[in-house]
Amino acid sequence: MNIGEAAKFSGVSAKMIRYYEQIGLIPKAARSEAGYRHYSTPDAYSLRFIRRARDLGFSVEQIAELLVLWRDRDRASADVKAMALSHAAGLKTRIAELQAMVQTLEHLADHCHGDDRPECPILADLAEPTAAESRSQGPHRTPRFGADTPASSRNRGVR
Template identity: 60%
Template sequence: MNIGQASRASGVTAKMIRYYDEIGLVRPSARTESNYREYGERELNELRFIRRARGLGFSMEEITRLLSLWRDRDRPSREVKAIADKHIADLEARIAEMQAMVGTLRHLSHCCAGDDRPDCPILADLTGGTAPSEPRPRTRRG
């Protein structure tokens, strides 16, 4: 099949297929006499593997290693598990960082009057100021 058909069958864009081929992530596909790439089941399986790994947030370096292990039928599964466990730890750390960001932003938003006045603890914090510890009363300007 050609690159368009492989793209539809794998869910990977033709542009990304070309990129993966260029960086050596996928093994070079066969070429026709007119130098067009041809894709078979092996390449489709690799492209689906890459798409799923990217969907799980693995880095290109991790995907390269996982793909290499997947191709090696004599691999020890402990190497695959080690990569997955490290990725889990990285994801959990990122989640914790994001939850801390949400907490900070929630506090800043709570402290902001959100009225017509120009002073804003959110902007103050972004410029290196400190956020107030208690929300200011929301008063109407008359």
Template identity: 70%
Template sequence: MNIGQAARATGVSAKMIRWYEQQGLVPAATRSESNYRHYSEGDLHRLRFIRRARDLGFSIKQIAELLALWNDRGRASADVKALALGHAAALRQRILELEEMVQSLGHLAEHCQGDDRPECPILERLAAPVVA
């Protein structure tokens, strides 16, 4: 299967497949006589794994760890669970940070008249010195 077919079969763009190869998440594809990449069913399975992990917000480093755990049949599931729970905790923290941003922006927008005047508390706040 060539890279275009692999992309369609996995939902991972050809550009990302090449990038995952560069990052070492996917082994370098075998090449045809005309130098086209060729992907096996195992490669497609790995690409789908990576896509699902990316959809869950795992970083490239975390995906590399997950792939290593996936390939290690002697692994403890506790190691996988710890990685997943750590990622979930980081996502919860990020959600809190995003909610704070939404509240701050909402507060700034409430104080902006939104009329033809040039005064804008949103821009003033963004330009204000940072208070430590």
């Protein structure tokens, strides 16, 4: 099958198929006399496998490992299970991080007046060093542009 047919079968775009071939995730496609790529049925199933793994958030490196395991009929399913559980744990960590970000942003937005006043707790928070930065740099105060800058030196636009 040509690259368009392989793309349709697998749900992977032709551009991504060429990329996966370039990085060695799939073998180089056979070429016709005219130079067109030709994919076998196993190639197309590998692409479908890759698509499903990407949909589940596996990295390209992890997918390469999964492909090796998938093709190895003597593999232990425990190896595959360990990879899946490790990935699930990483996703849970990322979900918790994203939920914390949402909570922080919602909290900051709740405390922002959202009016014509220049004071903005969202911008003030973004200007503050993180906890890790504070520990490494010691105590210091980040200037709040607009709030701590004298009115005469603020850029209010061209007159």
